[in-house]
Amino acid sequence: MAATTRITVTLPTEQVAELKKLTDNVSGYVAEAVARQIRHQLLGEELRRYEEQHGAFTEEELAAAHARISGSAGPANAADAA
Template sequence: MSSTTRITVTLPSEQVAELRKLTDNVSGYVAEAVARQIRHQLLGDDLRRYEGEHGNFTDEELAEARAKIFGTAGTGQRTDAA
């Protein structure tokens, strides 16, 4: 198990109330949210670096990526609710 560090985080009361409705393990929930955000940031950094070296992604490359992510066979339409 990795080591941990106790910190204090200040959140709006409404968010804390909703968070407590979602989980009994607030620390675990917040840790996973932070890990997800870090992965998102690192991926964005990698994509910007790649485009800086190789040029912008083409529409075809983006459609292929969306198809792989969302299973849409390159239609450009997302299958999730977002």
């Protein structure tokens, strides 16, 4: 198990009420949300670095990425089928 540190966090009362409706493990829920946000920020930084080195993503690259994320047969999959 990962080491933990106890901290105090202040949240709006309405958010706490909704949070308690969603889970009995508030700490676990908040830890997952924080981990997701950290991953999101790190990915954003990595994408910015990539674009600085290689230029902006093309419309085709963005469409292919969206298709892979959504699992749909977009332009990237259409090219593979040809």
